[in-house]
Amino acid sequence: MEGHGAGTSTDGERDAWISLASAPGVGDRIFWALIAEHGGAKAAIRAVASGVGLTLPEVRIPTRTKDALAAVSRDPRRAHRRLEELDVWVVTPLDESYPDRLRILDPPPPVLYGWGAQGVLSADRAVAVVGTRRPTLEGRALTARICTRLVGVGVVVVSGLAIGIDGAAHAATMAAEGRTVAVVGGGHAHPGPRAHRQLLERMLRTGGAVVTEHAPDILPTRGTFPRRNRIISALGDATIVVEAPARSGALITARHALEQGRLVLAAPGRPGDVHTGGCLALLRETPARPLVGLDELVVDLGYDGDGRASRDAEGAAAHLSLEGALAMLGPVERAVARRLAQGPCGPDALVAATGLTAPVVSGAVTLLLLRGWIQAMGPAYLPSGPLLGADGR
């Protein structure tokens, strides 16, 4: 734990703060109401221990939560022991290091729990990249392209560790050697989907962080995911919705971002396409702006501070690196790679596009997979690594 030191009065208050927030059922609403009523967390715990103080003027506390609060008042150190067991750090609004981006929330999460590098939350440049749990291959490829470019301009990518676009965003960021933050919907004893356990560990190894507003033993539920989306959007200077159908959690993130006064960019799709219906609705009904290209994206985010000339140079460099990378390949692999650089496709499309035979294409695909330039996804292959360098144009 950080800031764990001399027993000054503020430190005692901070510890009480953490104990109080650890009670299951105590969300930010009840927490801040208790603080307001009793003037502090320590006072609130004392009041609960003496059997009074659970009747608040504005907020009704459910019986189960009252029991949980009573249990906390009997053993306030329990929450701290649990944090040490799981090696989770915490940061509260009382701390200097509480991310400024979260202070704009009303109310801010009373405690933020995390694994990994705490400093990454306050990075200069951070962008949330979100989308559906059931993306198309194009959606995945676009996510990878966006994240690769964002890493190129020094951005920390924030997302939700969910299956789909979220996972693709984290993976692509790390593939481009960038840092990434995941905001999960449950406590650290249940961090994200099991299928992403490896991804999570890699994030921590590469200087990223996994944070949540929930105490370690809180289970993720239907309700916690939309709530945590406000933290995702708050931690980013902007939110990019890559792909979202009409009903998608990504839209909630986007609405939070707009309420927080953040920029929202949505990748438009063809009208009538169910996979991007949500993005189009955002563009029509909200001030969200369309994402029209990676260069334009960087401009819209305001990360092109070095002026237009250098941006062109950067774009050219990206193209050069694609051409340079392609030059390293044999003629067959180059033909296959060139097609895949334009977007994901399956082996049949590769055969049709290159005019090569199926065995030859299969061999070329193996080589590209080995080099990490493409990855297999269902019946198709996605561009990856150097093949993401260009805009696919």
Next chain:
Amino acid sequence: MLATLVTAVVHGLRGELIRVEVDVAPGLPICHIVGLPDAALSEARERVRSAIRNSGFEYPLSRITVNLAPADRRKHGAAYDLAIAVGILVASGQVRASTGGWALLGELSLSGDVRAVPGVLPMVATLARAGYRRVAVPAENVDEARLVAGLEASPVEGLDDAARLVAGPRGRRAGTATRRAGISVSGGAVAAESPDLTAVGGSVDLADIQGQAHARWALEVALAGGHNLLLIGSPGAGKTLLARAIPGLLPPLAPDEALEQTVIRSVAGRLKAEQGLISERPFRAPHHTISYAAMVGGGPHLSPGEVTLAHGGVLFLDELAEFDRDVLDALRQPLEDGTVEISRAHGSIRYPARVQLVAAMNPCRCGWAGDQQTMCRCPHGEPERYVRRVSGPLVDRLDLRVEMPRVPPTELVGERTAEASTAVAARIADARALARARNSGRPNAHLPGPAGVRACRLGPAERRLATELATRAGMTARGVHRVLRVARTIADLGSREAVTEADLLAAAGFRDPAATPSLAA
């Protein structure tokens, strides 16, 4: 008076000699059949009585005892009818048996006609081995019986024919007896062949299949090397269509295989009249509601199941995930050993079951996981579970997995003509011949690990590449051997002596069946 005749019974794929003893003695008119008969055999007495009367003979008003020896062996079926009837005729003195033992096979109808019976080929073969030189078989089975050398098979159409044969040229009454002409109600003759429901109707030519270049190639490799193949794709991707092209791609059976296959069909009663030796490889496509016994064999007479009927050929399981778990589990032994053993209280039988498995399935319950146009409606995690359910029991035995996307409409209406089945079949036959010659008769898929490595004849560069592939892709030993076997087949298709680097890379381009499909990441 006592008469003794010889017939045979089928047990597994082999016949066994059965002696039919008939005694006609004074007493109350009654007929006993002893020697562990089953229901169909017990009913023989009714068929025999009517057949004898309707053939112009007399049914003796005496005590008739029929013994089937050996007495401790359970007997089933109606193939003894003819022997019993002729035995009664001989024992009652209506027909005098000529010298030379006759073996008789056939079921009787009430009119005295002789009907075809299953398993004639192995039964006749047994009789030949036991030294019998003359056998009367139903006319419909005579082609099958004549496949056996060293004995004379005479077709009989009715009980009178059989009596004439047994009596010889000097027979007394047999010469004059004639069957009453039956009155046909339905008019035309009933079609002898009932449609074979499990065989996929109508073969498809590869030239008629648009797109799917990768899956076509995978099928070619699978058939050339005998590799078990799993096709995964959304509805309408063409999985079943592709499978229906298989019969046209399989090389014909070798002579020894042909005889074995003919015996199996004969025992299963699926040999059509006037069909001699089976030459085309079997292609069986049972429906996914198939029961355990129908798949591996069993039932009251331990009859062969689909895996045995597909012996030497292809067993195609469409909608693999919908099959009962028990049925799929039961496929382990045949896929591993090439045989299937059925054990029941009254005995156990081992049938040959060397099949090549071609299976097709949807990627998830709703079928649309991974599809680009239609959204999958399955709950999260369900597609992976769906695939794992079948991959569990079968994954070790699968060499190739192909994920088939839907063919884009532009290609469906396109004019591009695909390669025809005949050209592909020729390559497959050549590759199989190469593999057989090198592997002492085995297809590449049946090579055990080390033998597979040896068969590849890897050079130093290829060895390096194989090592790199294995380490970079994190392959298990099983995975390495799988890739080498497939590479060997790809080299065979190109008539290459040794496996090249290109073959290895192409082989590694196939998905590992053991890896769960990465629909989510």
